[in-house]
Amino acid sequence: MSSPSSPSRCYKIATIPGDGIGIELTQSTLQVLNRLASLTNIQLEFGHFDWSSAKYHERGWYMPSDGITQLREYDAVFFGAVGWPDVPDHISLWELILPIRKSMNQYVNVRPTRILPGTVSPLRNCQPGDLDWVIVRENSEGEYAGQGGITHAAPYSIATEVAVFTYPGIERVMRFAFETARSRPKKHLTLVTKSNAQRYGMVLWDSVFYDVAKEYPDVRTDKMLVDAMTVRMTRNPKSLDTIVATNLFGDILSDLAAGLSGSIGIAASSNLDPTRKNPSMFEPISGSAPDIAGQGIANPIGAFWSAAEMIRWVGDGKLDLEADMLMKAIENVTAAGIKTRDLGGECNMLDVTEAICGEMDR
Amino acid sequence: MSSPSSPSRCYKIATIPGDGIGIELTQSTLQVLNRLASLTNIQLEFGHFDWSSAKYHERGWYMPSDGITQLREYDAVFFGAVGWPDVPDHISLWELILPIRKSMNQYVNVRPTRILPGTVSPLRNCQPGDLDWVIVRENSEGEYAGQGGITHAAPYSIATEVAVFTYPGIERVMRFAFETARSRPKKHLTLVTKSNAQRYGMVLWDSVFYDVAKEYPDVRTDKMLVDAMTVRMTRNPKSLDTIVATNLFGDILSDLAAGLSGSIGIAASSNLDPTRKNPSMFEPISGSAPDIAGQGIANPIGAFWSAAEMIRWVGDGKLDLEADMLMKAIENVTAAGIKTRDLGGECNMLDVTEAICGEMDR
Ligand SMILES: CC(C)[C@H](C(=O)O)[C@@H](O)C(=O)O
Ligand SMILES: CC(C)[C@H](C(=O)O)[C@@H](O)C(=O)O
Numbered sequence: 001m002s003s004p005s006s007p008s009r010c011y012k013i014a015t016i017p018g019d020g021i022g023i024e025l026t027q028s029t030l031q032v033l034n035r036l037a038s039l040t041n042i043q044l045e046f047g048h049f050d051w052s053s054a055k056y057h058e059r060g061w062y063m064p065s066d067g068i069t070q071l072r073e074y075d076a077v078f079f080g081a082v083g084w085p086d087v088p089d090h091i092s093l094w095e096l097i098l099p100i101r102k103s104m105n106q107y108v109n110v111r112p113t114r115i116l117p118g119t120v121s122p123l124r125n126c127q128p129g130d131l132d133w134v135i136v137r138e139n140s141e142g143e144y145a146g147q148g149g150i151t152h153a154a155p156y157s158i159a160t161e162v163a164v165f166t167y168p169g170i171e172r173v174m175r176f177a178f179e180t181a182r183s184r185p186k187k188h189l190t191l192v193t194k195s196n197a198q199r200y201g202m203v204l205w206d207s208v209f210y211d212v213a214k215e216y217p218d219v220r221t222d223k224m225l226v227d228a229m230t231v232r233m234t235r236n237p238k239s240l241d242t243i244v245a246t247n248l249f250g251d252i253l254s255d256l257a258a259g260l261s262g263s264i265g266i267a268a269s270s271n272l273d274p275t276r277k278n279p280s281m282f283e284p285i286s287g288s289a290p291d292i293a294g295q296g297i298a299n300p301i302g303a304f305w306s307a308a309e310m311i312r313w314v315g316d317g318k319l320d321l322e323a324d325m326l327m328k329a330i331e332n333v334t335a336a337g338i339k340t341r342d343l344g345g346e347c348n349m350l351d352v353t354e355a356i357c358g359e360m361d362r
Numbered sequence: 363m364s365s366p367s368s369p370s371r372c373y374k375i376a377t378i379p380g381d382g383i384g385i386e387l388t389q390s391t392l393q394v395l396n397r398l399a400s401l402t403n404i405q406l407e408f409g410h411f412d413w414s415s416a417k418y419h420e421r422g423w424y425m426p427s428d429g430i431t432q433l434r435e436y437d438a439v440f441f442g443a444v445g446w447p448d449v450p451d452h453i454s455l456w457e458l459i460l461p462i463r464k465s466m467n468q469y470v471n472v473r474p475t476r477i478l479p480g481t482v483s484p485l486r487n488c489q490p491g492d493l494d495w496v497i498v499r500e501n502s503e504g505e506y507a508g509q510g511g512i513t514h515a516a517p518y519s520i521a522t523e524v525a526v527f528t529y530p531g532i533e534r535v536m537r538f539a540f541e542t543a544r545s546r547p548k549k550h551l552t553l554v555t556k557s558n559a560q561r562y563g564m565v566l567w568d569s570v571f572y573d574v575a576k577e578y579p580d581v582r583t584d585k586m587l588v589d590a591m592t593v594r595m596t597r598n599p600k601s602l603d604t605i606v607a608t609n610l611f612g613d614i615l616s617d618l619a620a621g622l623s624g625s626i627g628i629a630a631s632s633n634l635d636p637t638r639k640n641p642s643m644f645e646p647i648s649g650s651a652p653d654i655a656g657q658g659i660a661n662p663i664g665a666f667w668s669a670a671e672m673i674r675w676v677g678d679g680k681l682d683l684e685a686d687m688l689m690k691a692i693e694n695v696t697a698a699g700i701k702t703r704d705l706g707g708e709c710n711m712l713d714v715t716e717a718i719c720g721e722m723d724r
Binding site for chain 1: 445450451452454455456460482483484485486487505506508509510511512514516517518519520521522523524525526527528529530533556557558559560561562563564565566569570573587588589590592593596597610613614616617618620621622626649
């Protein structure tokens with residue numbers, strides 16, 4: 001396939017492979033992106049950042065103090081995974097992935113899911129096409145505000161977790177969610193909160209939702225409590241389209257969504273700064289998966305899907321065909337049954353990667 | 363079947379039907395419990411409390427100021443449901459169900475789930491027997507501490523939700539969870555937290571878990587992050603047995619668990635004060651379901667299952683056979699295909715209720 005667009009400027013991509021399967025996934029993603037570039041007029045230039053738990057052990061830090069400034073030199077960040085059993089997770093995350101999301105104003109986390117061709121939902125009555133969701137997760141505040149503390153030694157300890165929600169913080173993600181819903185055929189947005197039990201932040205979420213909804217009369221809306229939402233996702237996936245949720249609920253529901261579409265290994269995410277003042281970050285959400293790391297058997301699709309979204313985002317309308325070309329190749333390959341074990345196949349990461357490269361070539 | 367046990371003392375049960383299908387479910391439950399009593403030597407005496415959203419409209423309150431004192435006269439409370447569209451949910455809940463749980467020291471919420479005979483999981487590869495879980499939910503603090511606030515008018519509002527976790531509060535529910543796990547054949551307990559993102563309360567949860575685990579070397583343990591847990595529940599239900607989680611995560615996971623076992627309509631719960639200084643409370647978790655209320659089509663099994671657990675609890679070892687008799691009748695009836703629509707059947711609440719009464723009679 002020859003390039004569908006005219007010569008483009010060079011896009012600078014920072015990669016942070018991180019830990020575990022993040023390393024292999026990033027390698028495979030580079031292979032696929034380089035192939036995509038060679039087949040089209042996209043020019044990509046990569047910068048590599050070895051910020052990882054292994055390095056943390058060596059040096060005592062994950063990111064250098066000017067880490068965010070370094071990343072700001074790039075058009076986008078591709079992130080593999082962070083977390084390794086020998087560092088407490090709350091340290092690795094709060095020293096690497098969470099500061100990037102927060103400092104770079106990536107206040108939206110977009111998590112699309114659908115059943116890819118040739119793959120099967122664990123749900124009995126769910127055919128491809130019955131499950132096609134985009135979860136818009138608030139990504140900067142709420143339950144991930146990082147506030148709270150712990151006092152007194154055991155056995156008297158008292159700990160608090162303080163979730164902080166602001167009207168502007170909610171409104172901006174809500175607006176993004178309504179725009180997303182509007183851009184999709186069903187134009188349907190479901191709000192997920194727990195405003196019956198959580199009387200302050202969640203009630204504010206509900207009210208901002210209704211405020212913003214007035215500007216989008218063409219978007220059909222409904223509202224679910226997070227507990228009941230999990231039941232609806234398993235019983236009636238067809239009844240959902242675009243979903244907006246807080247940082248924590250978006251995290252939980254997007255994992256469930258990935259599971260219900262076949263595997264967490266296909267789950268992609270885009271951490272976006274919609275103002276485009278900062279680079280956005282793209283990451284598969286499967287995590288570092290210590291149990292299978294280094295074996296070359298991880299499913300690379302979540303990483304490639306994230307990369308496709310990255311190309312779409314940096315192109316800002318100019319690289320949609322190229323992003324689609326990668327997505328189409330992914331779908332053709334799953335349709336052909338070339339799948340890793342988590343999807344019921346027998347291939348390893350390299351097989352899938354090469355098949356997708358080959359598919360783009362055709 | 364004649365009574366398996368000798369004459370017992372009279373147990374006083376307070377019923378709070380509440381709203382929506384809670385009213386019908388409580389009626390059917392009384393029918394079933396009266397039948398059970400007539401067939402055995404259990405003596406039950408009921409007190410009825412019309413604390414509901416309808417009454418709130420009339421009088422401006424849900425519970426009288428001495429409501430808790432009134433309930434303390436009883437051996438147990440049976441609760442239908444609370445919540446109705448014309449009262450904001452955070453008001454109805456914080457004026458009725460949540461104060462009861464908290465004031466009566468019901469610090470454990472036990473939520474058993476399994477696939478009942480003759481019913482089908484929405485999961486493709488899940489046979490009856492593959493999913494048999496007990497979720498032990500912390501029920502007194504954490505994300506339901508009710509702390510937090512909201513300041514500034516829109517569009518500048520800032521809201522906080524403060525989750526409060528205490529060592530003793532965690533330890534007591536942990537101990538209950540380990541005892542529960544120990545009493546089950548698999549002796550396996552899974553801890554669910556989000557200690558990677560929530561650095562204070564969740565990290566404390568993890569550490570108390572490991573502290574208490576030392577006293578239960580015979581119980582096999584593992585630990586999941588709540589997001590990954592939803593995936594494991596859908597992909598590998600057999601790998602789970604007893605689960606312990608915070609108030610919010612227990613709420614979310616128990617709804618998902620009920621959905622995966624066939625329907626939220628079968629979901630039972632026991633709000634326990636394990637010290638037995640206060641009556642415990644038993645409630646189906648399906649909620650008031652305004653969409654189907656008053657039609658007599660709700661699934662009563664969650665209510666009956668809760669009632670069976672109530673009999674077991676008040677009997678404190680002396681009424682296990684009677685509780686089993688009710689459970690067995692429930693299972694025989696689902697096995698015979700006498701099921702409400704949510705379970706794929708065609709019966710209404712009365713059909714199921716009468717079938718279960720008839721089954722106990724045999
Ligand atoms: C790694 C962790 C902080 C993260 C989150 O909870 O946001 C992950 O679960 C995700 O979904 O991106
Ligand atoms: C009604 C509501 C407060 C409640 C909860 O969140 O605890 C319900 O969802 C439950 O599961 O019992």
